[in-house]
């Protein structure tokens with residue numbers, strides 16, 4: 001599915017996509033002009049209101065500070081844009097990005113209040129071109145009681161033990177099908193493999209579609225569809241946006257057919273147990289849950305399967321490849337669980353992954369903190385608001401930028417170092433404190449968070465217990481979506497029992513595993529109680 005690393009896209013959270021599109025788009029100028037004509041705009045700039053705004057700079061006419069934002073976003077440190085302004089104006093400042101005057105929050109408490117607010121105060125805000133592609137009734141765009149209802153229904157189903165069991169069994173099956181094809185004479189592209197696996201797993205959970213012709217058709221259409229999300233917003237035959245909308249129409253047709261078949265077979269209300277998200281939404285009595293609404297949401301829900309979850313897993317493999325101490329401890333933990341289950345003659349179930357791999361969980365948490373797959377979320381103020389002394393005028397956008405908070409050295413020691421041990425002390429991974437919000441918060445807290453973690457745990461378990469690997473040099477691209485430049489190529493060797501991966505960076509095109517002497521064993525490596533390494537290949541570079 002991932003034929004090119006450039007083809008990845010993010011609709012799931014559109015904050016970064018918004019920047020790319022708006023800067024390229026003539027619609028930004030159109031929007032700006034409209035804004036200036038709008039009577040509320042006059043209000044926005046009345047001197048009383050202007051004086052109450054946070055400090056900051058609105059930049060150039062039309063473009064605002066978007067170019068500076070984009071040039072930082074393409075670098076290794078996208079947060080430099082924020083860092084410069086934090087020094088000048090404080091943690092909350094005004095700017096003009098994404099085609100709108102915007103209050104940027106890099107303050108954990110202010111961001112937390114914004115996320116916790118309801119739709120009377122803040123609503124999601126995305127550029128028009130993206131909202132057209134998502135469809136009017138997408139959960140990402142609707143507000144109020146309907147959003148809460150759909151969120152609740154989807155969230156409860158995604159958290160249910162029934163679905164976790166199904167995801168675990170599907171994930172194990174698809175991982176096995178993928179890994180069986182891995183050979184030692186060519187690299188495996190982790191980002192590509194995980195995209196295939198996670199998409200199939202999610203589509204099965206959404207519409208009960210198994211691997212086959214329809215799944216292949218859907219994958220192909222979906223690829224074409226998401227390409228449009230990062231395209232120039234001109235809808236004429238031959239343009240990317242046009243092709244994207246055509247692909248969406250073909251997906252809609254297939255999904256409508258599935259929904260209709262399910263609806264007809266449930267006319268008598270005989271459906272006892274929902275097997276997938278469509279069943280869950282069909283079972284609800286709310287008349288607003290029409291076929292069109294269900295269809296729009298099913299398509300949106302495919303996006304994390306194609307983008308966020310695979311990126312989470314790929315980043316974890318990348319960080320582990322660069323941190324032998326963490327890899328050793330994680331491998332040891334997973335081998336221990338594998339052997340225990342083998343001894344008991346039991347298969348691994350979802351609760352084994354979620355409850356018996358605490359260090360692997362910490363690795364995933366640390367990956368979410370450092371990776372910032374979703375850099376932040378955009379909201380629009382529905383009325384004048386004051387939070388912690390910060391005035392946000394009605395009609396202005398607010399950008400809660402998670403990345404600066406997750407990499408703030410007042411909140412995290414050595415924030416640029418991958419150090420999963422920090423989570424052994426810091427157990428607030430809920431996001432309630434506002435310091436750690438990779439899944440957002442409040443009424444729009446990601447309903448798929450448990451699922452994302454479970455999929456990552458299962459993949460890492462099977463990867464480290466079946467293979468040793470050597471990672472090729474690769475780097476993280478942060479914009480417009482987070483991904484690995486080369487899709488994370490690794491050279492693998494099937495594991496014998498008891499050995500442990502020694503990682504190095506390989507620049508040749510021969511499998512480096514073939515000439516590698518494995519010098520470590522899982523038992524020659526220890527961490528003391530503070531997490532400091534005492535082994536020779538330890539995490540000294542983390543604490544040096």
Ligand code: HEM
Pocket residue numbers: 012013124139140147151154158202301304305308309312373374377378437438439440441443444445446447448449451452
């Ligand atoms: C690493 C993986 C993931 C990350 C980092 C992530 C992150 C987020 C974030 C930050 C939000 C909040 C958006 C906002 O406040 O506007 C969100 C919302 C959402 N996520 Fe995820 N997500 C992930 C995986 C998933 C998965 C696997 C699913 C479902 C299968 C999912 C479904 C959703 C939905 C439906 C919403 C919208 C909720 C609403 O607006 O009511 N996500 N996600």
